[in-house]
Amino acid sequence: MLELVKISKEFRTGFLGRNVKQAVIDASLRVERGEIVGLIGESGCGKSTLGRIAVKLLMPSSGHIILDGADVTDMPEKQFREFRRQMQIIFQHPETALDPQYTLIESIRESFNKIGIPEAEQKGLLENISEEVNLPLDIVDRHPNQVSGGEIQRAVLTRVFAFEPRYLILDEPTSMLDVSVQAHILQLLKRKAKQDNVGMLFISHDLEVIKAMCDRVAVMKEGKILEDGSVKEMFQSPKSSYMKQLLENSA
Amino acid sequence: MSQGGLLVVRGLSVAFKTQKGTVQAIDGIDLDLNENETLAIVGESGCGKSVLGHAIMRLLDDIAVVRGSVRFREKEVYEMDTTALLNLRGGLISLVPQSPSSSFNPVITIGKQIEELIEKAGKEKGNGARKRALEYLSLAGFSEPELIHKSYPHRLSGGMCERALIAMALSVEPELVIADEPTKGLDALSRKNILGLLHKLAKDASMIMITHDLKAAETCERLAVMYSGEIIEEGPTGIVLNHPRHVYTKGLIDAQPSRGMTPIKGRHNLFSHNAEGCRFKERCDAASNECNNHPMLSKVEDYRKVRCCHA
Numbered sequence: 108m109l110e111l112v113k114i115s116k117e118f119r120t121g122f123l124g125r126n127v128k129q130a131v132i133d134a135s136l137r138v139e140r141g142e143i144v145g146l147i148g149e150s151g152c153g154k155s156t157l158g159r160i161a162v163k164l165l166m167p168s169s170g171h172i173i174l175d176g177a178d179v180t181d182m183p184e185k186q187f188r189e190f191r192r193q194m195q196i197i198f199q200h201p202e203t204a205l206d207p208q209y210t211l212i213e214s215i216r217e218s219f220n221k222i223g224i225p226e227a228e229q230k231g232l233l234e235n236i237s238e239e240v241n242l243p244l245d246i247v248d249r250h251p252n253q254v255s256g257g258e259i260q261r262a263v264l265t266r267v268f269a270f271e272p273r274y275l276i277l278d279e280p281t282s283m284l285d286v287s288v289q290a291h292i293l294q295l296l297k298r299k300a301k302q303d304n305v306g307m308l309f310i311s312h313d314l315e316v317i318k319a320m321c322d323r324v325a326v327m328k329e330g331k332i333l334e335d336g337s338v339k340e341m342f343q344s345p346k347s348s349y350m351k352q353l354l355e356n357s358a
Numbered sequence: 359m360s361q362g363g364l365l366v367v368r369g370l371s372v373a374f375k376t377q378k379g380t381v382q383a384i385d386g387i388d389l390d391l392n393e394n395e396t397l398a399i400v401g402e403s404g405c406g407k408s409v410l411g412h413a414i415m416r417l418l419d420d421i422a423v424v425r426g427s428v429r430f431r432e433k434e435v436y437e438m439d440t441t442a443l444l445n446l447r448g449g450l451i452s453l454v455p456q457s458p459s460s461s462f463n464p465v466i467t468i469g470k471q472i473e474e475l476i477e478k479a480g481k482e483k484g485n486g487a488r489k490r491a492l493e494y495l496s497l498a499g500f501s502e503p504e505l506i507h508k509s510y511p512h513r514l515s516g517g518m519c520e521r522a523l524i525a526m527a528l529s530v531e532p533e534l535v536i537a538d539e540p541t542k543g544l545d546a547l548s549r550k551n552i553l554g555l556l557h558k559l560a561k562d563a564s565m566i567m568i569t570h571d572l573k574a575a576e577t578c579e580r581l582a583v584m585y586s587g588e589i590i591e592e593g594p595t596g597i598v599l600n601h602p603r604h605v606y607t608k609g610l611i612d613a614q615p616s617r618g619m620t621p622i623k624g625r626h627n628l629f630s631h632n633a634e635g636c637r638f639k640e641r642c643d644a645a646s647n648e649c650n651n652h653p654m655l656s657k658v659e660d661y662r663k664v665r666c667c668h669a
Binding site: 149150151243255256282283285286287288289290291293294312313314315316318319320352353356357 | 402403404515516517542543544545546547548550570571572609610613614615616619620621622625626
């Protein structure tokens with residue numbers, strides 16, 4: 108289980124850091140393996156910040172990140188490295204997700220090498236995963252600007268799946284994609300969660316995507332998690348007035 | 359087919375010459391738009407919908423080879439001289455471009471940019487232009503229009519920039535608004551606001567909304583679906599979305615998360631233009647020998663056209 112316990116994060120800006128912005132306030136959330144948890148809220152509510160904190164790309168100002176029972180919050184980087192492999196993050200903008208100077212295959216090989224997969228096994232692994240994520244192998248010699256957003260997202264998934272992660276943080280993974288490409292990728296993620304028992308935190312502002320994908324949902328506003336519950340509860344009988352408002356507006 | 363409509367497009371084709379050969383972006387587009395009518399053009403990335411929007415305003419640069427005719431108020435856009443063209447763009451036809459945050463000039467305040475357009479379009483001058491800019495900013499839902507007026511674009515969020523762009527495009531009271539992906543990347547609340555705003559401010563104008571979002575398209579009266587540079591289905595929005603006749607339109611509808619997220623098989627081949635016959639046939643379950651002949655966009659019911667031999 109990936110647990111975020113009473114996470115707060117403040118950003119300081121301006122002269123001598125005098126402007127304090129509370130991006131996340133006392134947010135607690137847990138993701139079981141094999142479960143997809145949605146995190147919704149409008150732009151600027153702190154949902155991406157919380158997602159980055161979950162994989163320690165950002166350090167929380169206070170609170171704890173607990174991964175399968177181990178508190179990794181203040182763990183030194185060297186020790187944490189093993190845990191990081193188990194939690195991977197996928198970002199919203201496919202066009203900036205990969206190094207523009209690398210071809211897709213170079214980016215994929217880079218992460219294979221990081222994992223320590225021997226050269227001889229890489230080809231087989233690439234074939235396996237690319238079939239799983241539906242990445243056509245005839246395009247992997249191209250640079251990111253020569254392929255579509257959906258194809259980059261598949262290359263990113265190939266890299267990520269090679270780590271055999273237990274948890275995935277998905278930060279608006281399909282909001283820039285066409286609806287039929289989105290359907291492909293979402294189906295693929297859903298299957299991955301159930302088949303390989305991967306816990307996912309799915310960050311999105313698209314209620315329909317959340318409803319179709321998730322088992323549980325948490326709703327966030329101005330840095331706070333207002334409520335969470337099963338998809339059914341949240342969509343049929345939300346308690347917070349904000350969730351009700353979101354539902355009305357998406358109808 | 360109404361003669362003397364506001365906009366009449368006939369056989370419009372655009373090809374781009376690239377190092378790797380010619381790419382046909384749009385091919386043989388026919389389109390009619392009446393006064394006060396709203397039309398949504400939907401399709402996936404690379405289908406040519408934005409190129410179509412730009413071609414109508416003659417905004418494409420020299421590497422584009424344009425054939426066919428675009429008539430606005432019975433005047434041929436591709437035969438206009440510079441003066442007439444400048445009067446057309448930003449005066450009679452306004453574009454709300456894609457990617458709001460990068461569409462404004464980053465080193466000039468929002469207000470100055472709106473005023474510049476109002477003055478260039480010859481609507482108002484000096485203080486009058488300022489007044490009108492403020493008026494449209496407040497119509498666009500800004501509670502403090504003065505603050506937005508003197509802000510630089512980087513201080514505004516994506517949704518705010520989009521609203522400011524709409525205010526700018528509508529401030530010249532155009533006869534036709536072309537909105538290119540007005541809801542891309544916005545959350546549900548902002549999307550609803552933006553669509554409401556567009557329809558409110560453009561209520562005396564015609565509108566072409568270019569989008570890949572079927573939800574946004576629902577707010578328009580008529581719908582044209584594009585695939586591989588062609589219109590493949592066209593008709594009243596409600597009828598097309600509730601009873602699609604083309605397999606691709608059905609596929610788009612079923613791919614929506616609320617409709618079961620069924621992906622369309624295969625992938626969108628950007629070069630399928632060169633293929634013979636129906637451009638969708640490789641992805642279509644109903645494909646047969648007949649599909650090797652290129653289908654025409656033909657009338658199936660009143661007000662309704664489909665490009666498929668099985669429809």
